[in-house]
Amino acid sequence: MSLEAVKIESKQKFIEIYQDNIDTLKNDAPEYINIARQKAFELFKNIGIPDKKNENYKYTDLNKEFDNGYKMYLSPKNIKFQINDIFRCDVPEINTKVILLLNGWYYDRENLITELPGGAIIGSFQKAAELYPDLVKKHFAQYADMEKEGMVALNTAFVKDGIFLYVPKDVLIEKPIQIINLLMDEEEGFTQHRNLFILEEGSQASVVVCDHTLSTPNFLTNSVSEIFVGQNAGFDYSRMQNEHNGSKQVSHLYFHQERDSRVNANTITLHGGLVRNNVHVLLNGEGCENNTYGLYLTDKGQHIDNYVFMDHAFPNCISNQLFKGVLDDFATGAFNGKVLVRKDAQKTKAFQANNNILLTDDADINTKPQLEIYADDVKCSHGATVGQLDEDAMFYLRARGIPKKEAKLLLMYAFANDVIKAIQVPALQDRIQDLVDKRLRGELSRCNSCQMHCC
Amino acid sequence: MEKDQDKILNEVTQGEYKYGFVSDIESESIPKGLNEDVVRLISQKKNEPEFMLEFRLKAFRHWQTMKMPQWAHLIVPKINYQDIIYYSAPKQKVLLDSLDDVDPELRATFDKLGIPLDEQKHLSGVAVDAVMDSVSVKTTFKENLAELGIIFCSFSEAVQEHPDLVKKYMGSVVPYTDNYFASLNSAVFSDGSFCFIPKSVRCPMELSTYFRINAANTGQFERTLIVAEDDSYVSYLEGCTAPRRDENQLHAAIVEIVANRNAEVKYSTVQNWYPGDKNGKGGIYNFVTKRGKCAGENSKISWTQVETGSAITWKYPSCILLGNNSIGEFYSVAVTNNHQQADTGTKMIHIGKNTKSIIVSKGISAGFSNNSYRGLVKVVKNATNARNFSQCDSLLLGDKCGAHTYPYIEVDNKDSIVEHEATTSKIGEDQIFYCNQRGIKTEDAIGLIVNGYAKEVLNKLPMEFAVEAQKLLQISLEGSVG
Numbered sequence: 001m002s003l004e005a006v007k008i009e010s011k012q013k014f015i016e017i018y019q020d021n022i023d024t025l026k027n028d029a030p031e032y033i034n035i036a037r038q039k040a041f042e043l044f045k046n047i048g049i050p051d052k053k054n055e056n057y058k059y060t061d062l063n064k065e066f067d068n069g070y071k072m073y074l075s076p077k078n079i080k081f082q083i084n085d086i087f088r089c090d091v092p093e094i095n096t097k098v099i100l101l102l103n104g105w106y107y108d109r110e111n112l113i114t115e116l117p118g119g120a121i122i123g124s125f126q127k128a129a130e131l132y133p134d135l136v137k138k139h140f141a142q143y144a145d146m147e148k149e150g151m152v153a154l155n156t157a158f159v160k161d162g163i164f165l166y167v168p169k170d171v172l173i174e175k176p177i178q179i180i181n182l183l184m185d186e187e188e189g190f191t192q193h194r195n196l197f198i199l200e201e202g203s204q205a206s207v208v209v210c211d212h213t214l215s216t217p218n219f220l221t222n223s224v225s226e227i228f229v230g231q232n233a234g235f236d237y238s239r240m241q242n243e244h245n246g247s248k249q250v251s252h253l254y255f256h257q258e259r260d261s262r263v264n265a266n267t268i269t270l271h272g273g274l275v276r277n278n279v280h281v282l283l284n285g286e287g288c289e290n291n292t293y294g295l296y297l298t299d300k301g302q303h304i305d306n307y308v309f310m311d312h313a314f315p316n317c318i319s320n321q322l323f324k325g326v327l328d329d330f331a332t333g334a335f336n337g338k339v340l341v342r343k344d345a346q347k348t349k350a351f352q353a354n355n356n357i358l359l360t361d362d363a364d365i366n367t368k369p370q371l372e373i374y375a376d377d378v379k380c381s382h383g384a385t386v387g388q389l390d391e392d393a394m395f396y397l398r399a400r401g402i403p404k405k406e407a408k409l410l411l412m413y414a415f416a417n418d419v420i421k422a423i424q425v426p427a428l429q430d431r432i433q434d435l436v437d438k439r440l441r442g443e444l445s446r447c448n449s450c451q452m453h454c455c
Numbered sequence: 456m457e458k459d460q461d462k463i464l465n466e467v468t469q470g471e472y473k474y475g476f477v478s479d480i481e482s483e484s485i486p487k488g489l490n491e492d493v494v495r496l497i498s499q500k501k502n503e504p505e506f507m508l509e510f511r512l513k514a515f516r517h518w519q520t521m522k523m524p525q526w527a528h529l530i531v532p533k534i535n536y537q538d539i540i541y542y543s544a545p546k547q548k549v550l551l552d553s554l555d556d557v558d559p560e561l562r563a564t565f566d567k568l569g570i571p572l573d574e575q576k577h578l579s580g581v582a583v584d585a586v587m588d589s590v591s592v593k594t595t596f597k598e599n600l601a602e603l604g605i606i607f608c609s610f611s612e613a614v615q616e617h618p619d620l621v622k623k624y625m626g627s628v629v630p631y632t633d634n635y636f637a638s639l640n641s642a643v644f645s646d647g648s649f650c651f652i653p654k655s656v657r658c659p660m661e662l663s664t665y666f667r668i669n670a671a672n673t674g675q676f677e678r679t680l681i682v683a684e685d686d687s688y689v690s691y692l693e694g695c696t697a698p699r700r701d702e703n704q705l706h707a708a709i710v711e712i713v714a715n716r717n718a719e720v721k722y723s724t725v726q727n728w729y730p731g732d733k734n735g736k737g738g739i740y741n742f743v744t745k746r747g748k749c750a751g752e753n754s755k756i757s758w759t760q761v762e763t764g765s766a767i768t769w770k771y772p773s774c775i776l777l778g779n780n781s782i783g784e785f786y787s788v789a790v791t792n793n794h795q796q797a798d799t800g801t802k803m804i805h806i807g808k809n810t811k812s813i814i815v816s817k818g819i820s821a822g823f824s825n826n827s828y829r830g831l832v833k834v835v836k837n838a839t840n841a842r843n844f845s846q847c848d849s850l851l852l853g854d855k856c857g858a859h860t861y862p863y864i865e866v867d868n869k870d871s872i873v874e875h876e877a878t879t880s881k882i883g884e885d886q887i888f889y890c891n892q893r894g895i896k897t898e899d900a901i902g903l904i905v906n907g908y909a910k911e912v913l914n915k916l917p918m919e920f921a922v923e924a925q926k927l928l929q930i931s932l933e934g935s936v937g
Contacts, residue, residue: 055526346854356866361836364867371860372528373879376851380879384864386834387872 010066011048015041017072018157024074025158030129033159036141040156047150059334059366060276060305062151065248070190070220074160076105077185095427096178096208097122103183104191104221105161118171120205121164125194128164135166139198143226143254145280151250155192155224162193162223167203169230176206176236176425183221183247184214195225199233201258206236208428211243211272218246218273226254229261231285236424240432241269245300248274259285259314266423268432269296269304270439276305283310283317294323295419297439298331298363305334310352312345315375321352324419326412326440330362338370339382345375352382357389357415389415412440484543484673489536491515494642497542501611501645504618514631514641521635527798528827528859529767532703534740539674539705541643596660606651607662610678613649620651624682628711628748628775636707636742636769640676644709647677652687652718661917666695666708674705681711683718685751690721690917695728695764703731703766707742716751716778721759723916724772725924728764735794735823738766745772749781749807757784758801759915761924766795771829773802776810776838783812786912788924791824791856800830800861805841805871814845817909820856827859834871841871849879850908 018025018041026034049066050057099122100107106124113123113131121128129136146153163179183191199205213219229235235255243249249272255263269275281290296304310319319339327333335354356365369382389411397407416436423429485496494515498508523531600607606617614621631641648664666677683689693710706728714720722745731738741764747756758772774783785801803812812832820826826849834841849858860877882904890900906913906925916924 343854358866358869358871361839361868361870363869364836364865366863366865368861368863369875369877370862371849371877371879372857373849373851373859374857376854376856376881378851378879378881381877382860383874383876384862385872385874386864386866387874388869 010063011044014154014157015045021074025160028126028130029159030133032133032137033129033140037157037159040141040146040153040159043146044150044153044157047148047153049154050150056307056336059332059336060274060303062250062276065220065274070188070218072158072190072192073103073105074158076109076161077103096176098178098180099163101161101163101179101181101193103185103189104181104193104223106163107182116173118173119168120171120173121166122177123164125162125164125196126160128166128196132166135198136164136196139196139226139228141226143228143256143280143282144224144252145254149252149278151222152224152252155194155222155252158192159194160192162225163195163197165195165197165205165207167199167205167233169200170202171200172203173205176208176428178208178210181209181211181221181223182214183212183219183243185217185219186215188217188219190220190222192222192224195223197225197227197235199227199229199235201230202232203230204234206425207238208425209237209239211239211241211249213243213247216244216246219243219248221247221249221251223250224252224254227256227263229255229257229263231258232260233258234262235264237263237265238423238425238428239265239267240435241267241272241275242435243272245271245273245302247272250276250278252278253280255279255281255290257281257283257285257288257290260287261285262289263291264422264424265290265292266419267294267306268419268436269294269298270435272302272304274303276307278307278309280309281311281319283312283314283319286314286316288314288317290317290319291422292319292321293419293422295416295436296323296325296333297328297416297436298325298333299328300331301329302331303333304331306336308337310337310339310350312339312341312348312350315344315346315348317345318349319351322419322422323354324356324416325365326357326359326415327363327365328359330360332363333365335365335367335369335384337368337382338372339380341371341373341375341378341380343374346377348375348378348380350378350380354384355415356384356386357412358386409437409440413437416440484540487538487540489539489541489643493541497643497645500542501614503611503614506618506622507614510626510631511642514638515643517632518635518638518642521638523635527769527829528825528861529769529796529798531740531767534705536639541674541676542645543673544645600658600660603656603659604653605656605658606649608649610644610647610649610680613680617649617651620682621649621680624680624711624713625678626711628713628746629709629744633744637709637744640678640707640709640744643674644676644678647708648679650679650681650689650691652681652683652689654684655686656684657687658689661690661692663692663694666693674707676706677708679708679710681720681722682713683715683720683754685716685718687715688719691723692917693722693724693726695726701737703738703740705740705742706765708744710743710745710772712747712756714747714749714751714754714756714781717753718751719755719757720747721757721917722747722772724758724760724762725916726760726762726764726768730764730792730795731766733793735766738795739764741765741768741770743770745770746775747773747783748775749778749783749810751781752778752807753780754778755782755784757782757786757915759786759912760788760799761912761916762787762789762797762799765797768795768797768799770799771801773804774812775804775806776812776841777806779807780809781807782810785812785814785816786915787816788819788909788912789817789826789828790819791821791826793822793824795822795824797825798827798829800828802831803833803843805832805834805838805843808838809840810838811841812843814843814847815911816845816847817912818847818849818858819852819905819909820849820858821852823855825857825859827861828877829861829863831863831865832873832875833863833865834867834873836867839868839870841868841873843871843873845875847875847877848908849877850905851879851881
């Protein structure tokens with residue numbers, strides 16, 4: 001395992017890194033990946049890192065983040081410790097198949113691919129690209145739009161490792177698969193991992209993703225996940241973001257849903273210096289259902305930006321978006337959700353809501369829920385609110401002898417619960433309820449899941 | 456029933472434009488094209504003082520550095536700014552002393568439009584400033600208003616007679632650097648209306664401006680400035696029409712409103728520029744900058760608009776809520792038909808404490824049109840206790856049109872409450888069924904539902920205008936409401 005660290009700054013730097021390390025990058029990767037890589041690089045040269053002039057990044061300046069001198073690894077760094085010793089998941093009674101990604105690399109280097117009962121495959125993306133070229137080729141870089149999104153182009157240009165999941169036709173994976181993204185290093189690092197989840201017709205799976213930082217340096221992550229959900233398949237995606245405040249994360253989820261498929265995506269953001277979540281959903285067949293939910297609880301100088309693009313391309317689909325947030329201290333937040341109903345997507349039902357509570361005068365929130373509708377027989381609505389806790393409810397509780405502080409917590413907890421109760425994995429739901437409760441009380445100042453007590 | 460409904464909806468889109476005639480009036484124009492000399496020529500023709508020319512030149516120089524904005528959800532064909540006549544005026548002899556001096560053809564034109572230029576015969580109680588091809592032709596009731604100290608005249612007259620006021624307020628709400636079309640207007644505007652309400656005066660009648668584009672190949676660039684001093688009140692109406700022509704004509708106007716302490720200004724528009732024919736040929740490009748400043752405490756500015764015309768509408772009447780306890784309101788009905796495109800909405804900037812704003816926007820799209828609401832509600836940090844409620848509904852009549860909503864909400868403090876809600880739907884079959892069941896024919900039912908849908912906004916219009924607006928809506932519903 002060789003180590004290649006390169007200092008990076010901005011677009012020009014990336015172009016130089018790419019050109020200098022083209023051989024390392026192309027080595028070990030199959031030809032079809034390198035073709036996509038080259039195409040992505042050309043696109044990135046034109047688009048670059050989105051700045052605030054880009055309407056979709058109006059409220060989040062990524063260029064600023066890239067100016068820091070993060071180091072980037074083009075192959076896995078030698079890991080000197082046993083991660084299992086210092087990390088254990090503390091979700092009680094959660095019975096999951098656990099997969100670890102360390103700094104964007106598949107952790108278990110001895111066992112890169114695991115076959116699950118029924119022919120399902122889970123493992124390293126890099127290895128899968130080599131072992132299952134037909135499968136990967138069919139889906140890789142098909143759903144993530146690198147022509148418009150510079151960050152996706154950047155990820156694709158440097159694509160190396162990540163998670164690969166394949167669920168064959170009519171196979172049901174009962175146990176949730178837990179993917180833990182760990183960031184740990186002595187120096188500041190930039191990681192980009194690439195996930196590919198393929199769910200064939202009639203299959204079903206549930207994935208739980210946890211993001212953690214285990215050491216103090218600042219990290220920058222730019223991840224892309226492409227998720228193909230075949231006809232009548234069901235996919236459940238829950239994510240808990242709990243990184244320290246020095247970390248910056250940009251993530252892209254691309255859901256491609258075929259006819260009659262169902263997807264639930266739930267993102268809970270507890271901590272993170274800068275978090276930008278992009279969710280793109282293409283409802284590519286009739287009868288699809290998509291529920292995309294998000295909860296963000298930010299304080300200090302944190303910044304959270306959720307972007308959702310819901311593309312109703314076919315009739316008779318239903319989509320729900322619900323994003324809720326509580327912003328404390330001088331935290332800043334943004335929500336940008338867009339529903340596009342294409343010309344013939346009649347009988348579409350699309351709902352979109354964003355509710356925010358500001359706790360201080362220094363916190364601010366920018367929200368722009370958008371509807372773009374080209375079909376007439378639809379029911380679409382959206383709503384956004386910014387406000388405080390309901391005074392009447394507060395009075396009700398206080399009149400019953402509940403102290404102000406408790407009453408406030410209770411109301412905030414109730415506010416957040418709309419999103420939490422949508423989590424499909426019961427054990428995880430309980431755990432997140434607990435974490436949110438702690439978080440609101442201000443007790444979750446460190447990631448509870450590790451013993452490093454790093455943040 | 457589906458088919459029946461389709462047929463009726465089809466008829467809805469066949470409403471004819473009634474104001475498409477051309478009047479044969481001798482007019483004086485300058486050659487096509489735009490450069491510094493043209494700007495100087497306009498200023499010279501209007502016999503303007505030095506500060507006006509300077510203002511124009513600054514604006515023109517700034518405009519040259521700007522690019523046409525692309526962010527709106529509109530497809531705007533390239534506009535050749537050198538192919539437009541920037542000044543065209545109905546030929547006037549000298550100054551008009553009485554109505555008898557007005558060109559009879561011109562009077563006939565305004566009579567046709569139903570505009571009460573002839574004040575003796577019309578006791579409707581509306582003072583009118585009629586603007587044809589960017590030049591004010593006649594202002595009625597001027598003397599009566601002057602007794603109260605109200606100044607209501609054409610912009611050019613105001614420049615001559617009240618230069619101090621013009622100098623003080625012009626550009627104070629919409630600076631010449633504001634945006635592409637505002638800069639263009641600031642450079643070449645030919646006329647418009649000026650209105651000044653002195654302290655503690657409640658304007659006894661509705662003031663009205665009627666804009667008419669007549670000459671071919673001209674652009675219309677007018678500028679309206681309304682100043683309401685402390686404790687005053689005025690209700691202002693604006694209407695517009697244009698002849699039916701195959702080529703597109705450009706209209707880029709500016710409206711500035713200043714409301715001082717306790718003042719209230721109500722601005723209502725019925726915009727009915729020629730929208731182009733059924734195939735999207737011709738029509739007016741309407742790029743308008745309208746902004747009001749609630750400068751004083753407890754001031755209030757209210758925008759009400761009924762937008763039925765123009766091939767392309769780009770218009771965002773806004774309120775800067777600077778004074779504490781000030782209020783901004785925006786009520787809008789936008790109807791797009793055939794190949795019309797509209798991108799309209801508002802901006803409410805809350806700066807003062809306890810400021811309030813309300814936005815009610817109703818979009819109706821039919822045919823192949825696209826209708827967008829785009830609005831910004833911004834609450835700055837010091838604007839504690841700000842309150843906003845926005846409601847944006849879209850109604851789709853047909854499966855080839857589009858309705859879009861782009862709200863922006865930016866809140867920087869914890870005491871403010873901002874709410875936005877929007878729905879998009881078509882007329883429900885159950886609603887039609889309900890009416891049918893009660894013996895109301897499908898076409899009547901559609902009329903009923905659309906009128907009910909727009910009622911909330913139409914109710915906000917002054918009486919005189921509500922009638923016209925309702926008539927306009929009926930034109931587009933012709934054949935379905937009978």
